[in-house]
Amino acid sequence: MKFNFKYIIVGAGSAGCVLANKLSENPNNSVCLIEAGPRDNGLQIKIPLAASSLFKSKKYGWCDETVPQAKLFNRTINSPRGKTLGGSSSINGMLYIRGQHQDYDAWLDPKLGWSFNSLLPYFIALENNQDHVDQYHGNFGKLWVETFKGSLPTSRLFLNACRTYGLEENPDFNGPQQEGFGI
Ligand SMILES: Cc1cc2nc3c(=O)[nH]c(=O)nc-3n(C[C@H](O)[C@H](O)[C@H](O)COP(=O)(O)OP(=O)(O)OC[C@H]3O[C@@H](n4cnc5c(N)ncnc54)[C@H](O)[C@@H]3O)c2cc1C
Structure with a gap:
């Protein structure tokens, strides 16, 4: 049997699957995705x-x-x-936690244009956030994101300890700032 493909992607990990999905949206593309491991069942x-x-x-x-x-x-x-x-x-x-704004800004290259603000639209396009509707989040992308609902007694004790210690609570690590504690 002989096959012809327009694209061959090696590795069906996070990047390979997103790429294969994107390319195969176009019916004119034929895509072969090769993975070394077994099915994920x-x-x-x-x-x-x-x-x-x-x-x-x-x-x-x-x-x-x-x-x-x-x-x-x-x-x-x-x-x-x-x-x-x-x-x-x-x-x-x-866990869905993006990099620090300041780290992306430190990569800023005038030719590539990488900075937190230039990457943010791509994060937003990917994300399907169930809890936050604001300028930092997307609600229509393919990547499902929701706040963890069930917390263990030890997690709650840890959060209480942080509060007692006077640390700042952060309900959204992908919002305006990452510093703080949270579930
Ligand atoms: C234990 C652990 C916990 C993590 N926790 C988080 C988290 O909570 N949140 C988060 O955002 N990120 C987390 N990450 C990181 C995240 O999972 C990775 O950054 C991401 O999956 C990397 O994607 P990738 O496509 O670059 O590589 P991978 O997803 O690793 O994909 C590479 C694929 O290529 C295949 N491959 C390699 N060589 C060949 C070959 N020669 N032929 C065919 N196939 C090949 C591999 O088998 C694999 O399936 C975690 C990673 C690990 C390992």
Whole structure:
């Protein structure tokens, strides 16, 4: 059998899947997406945060390890990367936190035009936020974002401790500023 494709994308992780989805919206494009790992139908992938049990999985991960670290009594450190449809996003923490405004501004290059304000429209276009409707958020994109509703007793104790300590509460880490504490 012989196939011809206009585009071949290697790696069906976060970037590869978005790219394949975007390119295949055009019916004139033929797209081949190649992934080294298996399908993402493992139970631990479907249950939020259960994916931490896959950090050393040979089936769904690459099992990367650092070289022995002299300052850690020669221990090696596991560095998880996903190997499945969705790539690392299939085993990640599912937290939606963008970079710091100031970091993007520090990258500002007059030719590329990268800065927080020039990237913001792209973040907004991607996002489908269920809780915030303002100039920092999108509500019509493909990336579903919602505030975590169930909190554990230990999380609530931690938040109370932050309050008692006088730290500032931040209800939105993707809003005007990232400093502060929150769920
Ligand atoms: C444990 C963990 C927790 C994280 N938590 C968060 C979080 O809470 N919030 C957040 O925003 N980000 C988080 N991240 C980061 C986020 O998941 C990654 O930045 C993002 O998924 C990277 O996307 P990518 O497309 O660059 O790579 P990946 O998603 O890693 O995709 C690369 C894909 O390419 C495949 N591949 C590699 N080589 C080949 C080959 N030769 N042939 C075929 N396929 C190949 C891999 O198997 C993989 O599927 C976390 C990451 C990890 C590992």
